[in-house]
Amino acid sequence: MTEPQWVQHVIWWQVYPLGFVGAYPADPAPTPDEHRLRRLVGWLDYAVELGASGLALGPVFASRTHGYDTTDHYRIDPRLGSDEDFDHLIAEAHRRGLRVLLDGVFNHVGTDFARYRDAAAGGDRSWFRTHGDDFATFEGHEGLIALNHRSPEVVDYTADVMSHWLSRGADGWRLDAAYAVPDRFWAQVLPRVRQAHPQAWFVGEVIHGDYQARVRDSGFDSVTQYELWKAIWSSLNDGNLHELDWALTRHDEFLDTFVPMTFIGNHDVTRIASQLTNPDHVEHALVVLLTTGGIPSIYAGDEVAYRGVKEERFGGDDAVRPEFGSPHEGVGEHGQQVFRAHQHLIGLRRRHPWLHTARTAALHVTNRGYVYAARGEQGGELVVALNVDDEAMPLSLPEFGIDRGEVVAGSGAPPSDVVSDTAVPPHGWLIVAPR
Template sequence: MSKWYEEAVFYHMYPIGMTGAPRQNTQEEVTHRFQELMEWLPYVQSLGCTAIYIGPLFESTSHGYDTRDYKLVDRRLGDNEDFKAFVAKAHELGIKIVVDGVFNHTGREFFAFKDIQQNRENSPYCSWFKGINFGWNSPYNDGFGYEAWRNCFELVNLNYWEPKVREYILSVIGFWIDEFDIDGIRLDCADCLEFSFMEEMRRYTNEKKADFWLMGEVIHGDYSRYVSADKLDSVTNYELHKGLYSGHNDHNYFEIAHTIRREFDANGGIYKGLKLYSFVDNHDVDRIASKLNVPGHIYPVHTLLYTLPGIPSLYYGSEWGIQGRKEGANDDPLRPAVDLKEALEHVPDPKLLQWVKTLGRIHKEQPALSDGRYQELLLTNRQYAFARILGDEGVIVAVNNDDKDAYLSIRVPMQGKTYTSLLNGSVIKEENGALQVKLAPNESFLAAMR
């Protein structure tokens, strides 16, 4: 039987941005913005999403990834009781909650780093961070040097060869499970963490909560190094993310099909059997509506997000076609404040929102889209068809990125089956081992095979 996360559709919330919280945390008081976030929950449920990835949430200095206090919800969003109520309400609605685990580095205001600033060589925390050297100096003129994440000196790299660091971070994970009943953690910069620590984390979370999900942010490299029974359940599929937009921009479905074949093909796919985390955009990359050369391609892009192998994730507002591009190193345009009520009254692309809801319904109703093996059926630069097969049933999907109608003859993977449109309920007749399908520009075809 599948675990909840293998069948999930995620909704990704960046709370500091979406609530319009100040980008710098200079306040003494707590501002209770979780009531606003709570109002998103029924809407997320209406999209067919069954899980939320929300974060970062730890008390921090600016964007959320420079942690001050791992056991406090960021005061710009609310307090621990507010988040507890948010998780309880989500669970009532059948929505799992996964939070950002910012465990590779801390901010400069984290207690252990402040202790080194104060006590220098006499601090018991000198071994907690990488590269502490009292013969150097930092750009902040601390009188000592340290290793920073990608030379961003507001982010101080933790040293996982220090047992007390491991012990402390495991206690943080335990705190969030016990205190808030979270269902999983997305590990920020997982490709920087020690594999032995991931194994320790896996053992620890298995004991705390049997179906706890560990997902890692990994951009490059071999994803299978991270995903295994003794480490993580999943990682971000940046390889597919790249293919989904550039395969449309270049009118080149071969790129997407090659990626899927390489990753998940039943005969030799290097990640066959793994459930990677699929997305078309997130809080670190340009919005999909801003990336596509042809606006209409946003429809087949989402069809593929929901139907190709992987665990699909929507980034807040992208289901309406919201725009946003990075401005140099500034990510703020990707993380705008959104008033949900107002946004739903003036949806930029209501047709897209409806399509995403339809895909959410279909994903929920068709187990083959979560667990079915992948089989390619037709491929040209501008048309692509495949099946997801589970036992003797499945789903056939076809997409057209052309600016004119396409007439497809899609060979069927099994003879003697009935093919029913998942969009209008009509029965599509098989003729000589193929389905004859006409697709308008940017149209998708989805049919159940029984």
Template sequence: MQWWHVYPLGALGADTTGQDSTCHHSLKELIPWLDHARDLGLNGIALGPIFASELHGYDTLDYFQIDQRLGNLEDFHALVAAAHERGMKVMLDGVFNHISRNHPLLEDPAQAIENGLVHADNTGQPRAFEGHGQLIELKHSSPAVQDLIVEIMTHWLSMGADAWRLDAAYTLAPELWKPILGRVKERYPDVYIMGEVIHGDYIHTVTASGMDAVTEYELWKAIWSSLNDQNMHELAWTLKRHNEFTEAFLPYTFVGNHDVTRIATQVPAPLTDLTYVILTTVSGTPAIYYGDELDWTGHKEERFGGDDAIRAALPPFPPAPAERPDSYRLLQHLLSIRRRVPELIHSRTRPIAVDGPVIAYVCESNPEGRPLLTVALNSGENAVDVECEGGNLIAHRDAHQNADGIHLGPAGWAILAHTI
């Protein structure tokens, strides 16, 4: 799978301040963008929160109703049907760690605590999530809460959803997810379930919880940090960790999402292209955050409304093929290589040259160890020559093969194929 990750409330221009609950653009209006994503080379749409809430979608009021700012159930069904017609799967965002303080379960806060639905803080009040007073943590050891989550997940799977993202999955002991997800998979054995995990033991989280994957923030950080610092040793170290993860599960990989500064802002051009080369040549399940393929910029700020710049509205229609920017065309080409070499999904990455701003690695089939691609990147300002194994040069910028390997210009990169 290769996902197009969309934050619907932002993409569809909904008000997230609580002042206007009007639906200006419904989920159905994402349908014209499905061909845009499919043409890019993606076969799934991962939706951010779409259930009834007051503000940003992570403050749920009703898990069984579409947020009125995004339309209604008919709009949801239309979007799912259109995605499935195009061979695309649909992932929903399950915000099951916490609910809005105004959720009906908290109509009587003391009763909710007594019934074991939420935790109590040291003052005897419902416990807030990470200091956000509007968000109240659910008590996941409660059978009633577990039953509720199973009911929500299976309800929307019966409505046509194919996958779930578990928001803030890192806050719970993985073992608490096991009985919940086990019951869901008994009814829907093919469902894909991915958890948001930032730090910690990724492998233990997956194996102990029953999730299929977690978000690999380690790789996200290493990609932009190693390029900006011109220190490819950080990336080489992370790729070793990435290989270990791939032995246990397929990591959910990304260079952008709804919670972080846009990659084109984090890693300015021309180095932005190198982030996409890395993302599309290592193992895992890559996701492209909407707008990144259009070279959008945006800085995340730690304040109310600080996410607005990274959650911008889409125009009514995608650009025509002739108007697609270079960033789109590059990603399209890179993802087409990934489809032509499907073994990349489970591959291992072996660094063969690491020197300051320069790295070269071989992507090998797993477990055979057969070379698939050689990738060379130069984040520095000076041209370099990199010794590397042979292959056919199938994609590059400011690079060419020479007698000993590959010549890379400043911010240059190259992909050599051994199998195509």
């Protein structure tokens, strides 16, 4: 594993800045003198209150629309503000002990990217992939022009951009659409960046395929764990916890090579509170996220049960990327309850840092009941019980070779905090520390 040591303790709070501060969609668009990026500073104490130790930012560089059509990687998006606003955000985050992750798009650029404008006007086309006279695009989006990753100049440019912002105080990079970029490109870029910034962390956005091969061949520290994300919500919805068990078996195999970035929500998917058919199961999803190996990321708003459905249409991401006012504004009692659950489980995670690379072992699996042990490589164990049935689920620790255990978290936890035999309430969960 190549990850820096600080990553073992990080829990990201992810923000999509353009939406969060109301900069996109917006008509008219805000101007640089509004300094909207600084609004995020007002949320940093909230992130700390939640228990996060890192701020994962969506795109902040100049673009025409949603941020993933970058027009200048060296310039802060004027709708967000200026370089000085970025520096202020970095300084205030670091003052609170929060690491900062940037979102870099190096698979494609927007149509206002200067070199593309020159190429389209008849100039040098070597920076871009072409099909005859046409420029290749990303997944058919006409406004996203695919870069030529065989070009030494594109390699140089990408390495320089990444180093530039790491020198300005960023701690790492999420590499957007990394699955669409040849691994050999990253294998050329990342060693150069690491040489100048050995404590930086790099996670590639990968959805399908061979995660381990991607990490090995590209040089990423991590990739996004979409397999586990899907298994979490679909197993809870379908009452098929065998799917979750299978995914966690796969997850353990990944942990032999790298530590995945885990999540139950992000800026590209329907929010977990909307994805789950039973709102009581949001906590079950969170329990899995925070009691299994990985580098957890909480998408801003999910911690207070925000809802939003992603749709496959123009503007279909807007519902999951809304503008935010001030911390806890408009959050009802249910949202506050979900926030407290996040605080408690994040606190549990941070008190057990061995969970970073914990493996899981199934102790009991049925369609609607699942008990697993999370075990650290050098010691440490938690027993996690999930029940999505309408009936209580008996839990007998001696059946698993455990005399008794302390209930450290749960829904409807029993009066006694040390148990041998107990029951998990209908649609409830328990976490027990063996004693």
